[in-house]
Amino acid sequence: MKHQQLLQHHQLKATPQRIAIIELMHHAGHISIDDLYRDIREKFASISLATLYKNVHSMMSVNLIREVKISGQKAKYEIEKMPHAHVVCKACGELKDIAFDPAVLMQETIRESDYAAEEVSIVISGICPQCQKI
Amino acid sequence: MKHQQLLQHHQLKATPQRIAIIELMHHAGHISIDDLYRDIREKFASISLATLYKNVHSMMSVNLIREVKISGQKAKYEIEKMPHAHVVCKACGELKDIAFDPAVLMQETIRESDYAAEEVSIVISGICPQCQKI
DNA sequence: GTATTTGCAAATGATTTGCAGTGCT
């Protein structure tokens, strides 16, 4: 079981609830707490929102997942993966990844601010191809 | 009065509360609703949080100010200005601007995703020079 | 003069907490 090990490698116990969270997140790409709650109840009718919040926090604190904050929407969560940027549609709300190498940006940051840069979060908003047609 | 006109050019009535919001935002660079509330009460002891929320929303809807969402913090607000990126310190929470031209990133977005890119939000997190010393 | 805005209080919505029972390793 791949997801089980993913949790254990991050020193979190592999409960079925957590495995389901990772499965859903992996499948959706990005998911909000509410959608996660709606979907996960199909497997765990009795899971509580509190458990989701707690688990999302513990997974974030070990960098297994990452929070994507978007203006005008509730936060979404994704499994930690290769650096990338996000595009979000202002019309329909769709969120997707695009390839982007943040190396240059991090260099620039260090040069300009002396910060020890660790993470980069990029959200580009605009209108998706579908909504442009309407 | 510069701020008065700024409001009027965006078709918002120049109430003293709004002018004070812009003054504080201009002075702070980036400010959260709570800090804004704390500071603005020195001038308007009776201002309500509801008024702040309403004004922040109306100013956002005319693009006079912009929301900066940061993982692990409450949103901050800034006056709309030249495109730039943000660096935030994971230790002390300090937020500052750094110069960054998003043109390349927007081109890339269009090429990769066919989105009509309108806005770019960049938040780089790391450790600020002060906190590195500790 | 009129439409907008303010400030209050109350409603709503989101997230966190405490705790007893359960389950992973």
Add this chain to the structure above:
DNA sequence: AGCACTGCAAATCATTTGCAAATAC
């Protein structure tokens, strides 16, 4: 066995709404 995790209910915190009085233009 032992500690971490779950689920519930309640507490807390954040944001929005409705409305009457005040104010910008």
